[in-house]
Amino acid sequence: MRRSEFQRAVAGEFGTRAAALVADLSLPSLGGRTSAExxxxxxxxxxxxxxLCEEMDVPESHRHGVGRLEPRR
Known part of the structure; x- marks a missing residue:
């Protein structure tokens, strides 16, 4: 996953809360750092x-393959 894919995945899953979660939510499994840190x-x-998915209880079905752009045709 690239950083751009991460950003799309977070925006897709959390909508308007995405930026605040990335900047402010401490993640215990990452040493208490925020996603951005x-x-x-x-x-x-x-x-x-x-x-982030674990902390926010995102269903397994929403975790894999998200954030990717559709292949060009």
Missing amino acids: AMDAGVPPREVWFA
Whole structure:
């Protein structure tokens, strides 16, 4: 997962709350860092996405394959 895919996945799942969650929600599984802090520290976006999903109780069915753009035709 790329950072851009992370951003699309968060926006798709959380809508208008996305930016606030990325900036403000501390994630215990990432040492209490926010999503933004974790990625700035080099944590892969995929790991951050799964930590955010776990903390926010996102269903498994919404976690995989999100954030990708449709292939060009």
